[in-house]
Amino acid sequence: MHHAPGDSATEVVVDIKLLDFAFLKHLLNRKRTMTQNKHEGAVAAVNDPAFQPRSEFLDAIDCEDYRLMIAGEDYNAMVPELLEGRLRMKRLCRKYNDTLGDPEDLGLEKLAEKRREMLSQMLGKCDLTQVDLEPPVMFDYGGNIFLGDGVYMNYNTTILDCAPVYIGDRTMFGPNVSIYTAGHPIEAGPRLAGTEWAKPIRIGKECWIGGNAVITPGVTVGDRVVVAAGAVVTKDVPNDCVVGGVPAKVIKKIDQTEGRRQLEERDQRTLNYLHPPFRSIITMAAAAPPKSNWADDVEDDNALPAPEITISEDGKTKTIVEYKINEAGKKVKITRRIKTTLVKEHVNAAVADRKSWTKFGAEKGKKAGPDHSTTTVGENIYLKLSVGSKVKQVLEDDEKDSEQQLKEQLKDKTVACRICKGNHFTARCPYKDTLGSLDEAGPSGAGTPGEPEQPAANARGTYVPVHLRAGARTTGETMRGPGRGDQDELATLRITSLSEEATEDDLREIFKRFNGISRVFVARDRETGQGKGFAFVSFYERDEAQRAMEKINGMPYDHQILKVEFAQPKK
Helix, strand or coil: CCCCHHHHHHHHHHHHHHHHHHHHHHHHCCCCCCCCCHHHHHHHHHCCCCCCCCHHHHHHHCCHHHHHHHCCCCEECCCHHHHHHHHHHHHHHHHHHCCCCCCCCCCHHHHHHHHHHHHHHHCCCCCHHHCEECCCEEECCCCCEEECCCCEECCCEEEECCCCEEECCCCEECCCCEEECEECCCCHHHHHCCEEEECCEEECCCCEECCCCEECCCCEECCCCEECCCCEECCCECCCEEEECCCCEEEEECCCHHHHHHHHCCCHHHHCCCCHHHHHHHHHHHHCCCCCCHHHHCCCCCCCCCCEEEECCCCCEEEEEEEEECCCCCEEEEEEEEECCCCCCCCCHHHHHHHCCCCCHHHCCCCCCCCCCCCCCCCCCCCCCCCCHHHHHHHHHHHHHHHHHHHHHCCCCCCCCCCCCCCCCHHHCCCCCCCCCCCCCCCCCCCCCCCCCCCCECCCCCECCHHHCCCCCCCCCCCCCCCCCCCCCCCEEEEECCCCCCCHHHHHHHHCCCCCEEEEEEEECCCCCCEEEEEEEEECCHHHHHHHHHHHCCCEECCEECEEEECCCCC
16 A cells, blocks of 8 residues: 555554554453452462451452452553552552651651551551551552561652562661562563563561662562662572672671670660660560561571481481582482491400599590590501511512422523524514514515505614505594584674673573574683673574574663674684
8 A cells, every 4th residue: 555755654653553542442441350259369369378458458459450460470550440559559658758747746656646547548457556667658559568567667668569568577677778579571562551560579577678778579588687778689588698789699697696695685774765666676576476477487498407317216227317408509308327236346454444434624524435526536556567587488489489480481482583583582683674574574575466565664664654654644534524624603692791690591591492502601700600791602503693693682681781792703
């Protein structure tokens, strides 16, 4: 179909708008299948006992896309229920933030009571008497946020709770902390149409999240973790450690023994001067009640079960079951069986009597026998006497008899030269430079008729290798085959802007959609083992490498934009 030059651009723009509107209308009008009990359907979508949203919140927002959202599936964020839910939370956040500075002069107690009443409409089910949120705050939906006892959040806390957010007991936030559960597709079409996805975030108990820290979707932070200011946490964090950096990495482990002792010895009079939320934080931490919550149920990937020791009924066999992390980073189970055998031995009477003596000094009062914590038991050394003179004389006589027998066997043997057949060794033959070996020549001293002469020795009679003889090839065959003497480096891609933690498996996962991958190599520092930020991927076919470069170049990965180009051959 042809158009005038002046009208073609206008018609194309109109067609695109109509297409986008039809696609958006289709997404907005998707059929919503609701169960008879709306609350049970939403809770079943998460399948987590800690997920306990309030009934009035579910009444206003529950729909198919809400269930997809909290279940971690792709959903449309532009449906009316979700739009209305975000607008409702913005209004509540504005009212809560207006309480900053107590503009109505209510006083501390009445102001705290008013804020708790507002939070009961904003957050999921939790004990609001034990939390303190400094305004201003900003939430997406609010009803997907669940706080433990003694949680404190400083100014400008932002939580995009498209998926559930769980924060454990006595956890503290610095200013400007951001928690993001939402993500968007990389492709522009679905992203502009409102398609999103979300992953839950879990923060353990007694953590300290520093100012301006960012926690990204799907991250689990363990118990008693310190996140440094400005850190961007993109991966799970184990218990009792300090993380920092962009992306955040474990800086050091924390020994909590001394801190617990100081907390228990703190004077109660000091607690009376503290702000009530901080007072509850320290009191509950010192008491450490055995209260179960979601943070107690989170498994630590680095924690190993304690060894199990069982003894058989007869007491002779001990079975030890241990767990460890192998070189591949996987948890393995090791079972050892130790059988006890009673060994009786004869010892000197004085030694046996000395073992029964009562111990004294630092070992006084301990049981008989060596204590392995203070005594090192060495192996028994047995005395071996040297060989006597009579035995040595017998061995010398046997050696002389063997030499005499060898002489008797060679008595009738003669030496014959291989060149002149004289009675001397071949190396001492006076004709070795002028005559060839008689064994190498044929019966008549000539080669086979009709074949060219191939000398096996030079003029001096020494051996000549086959490839150096007349008519032989000077070079051998190559295993590469004809025409493949040089390595083809044109089908190798060079990938830059990689993170230091990228591995060969990560690159294979990125390029797995393309066929013919022959080799993957990540450049690493020889001393530290960390990546240098670039890698190489080789393909068997250049066309496949070209297609991979066009697709992967510019793709975001691990908060960086990958750059892919053909590797230059070595000069």
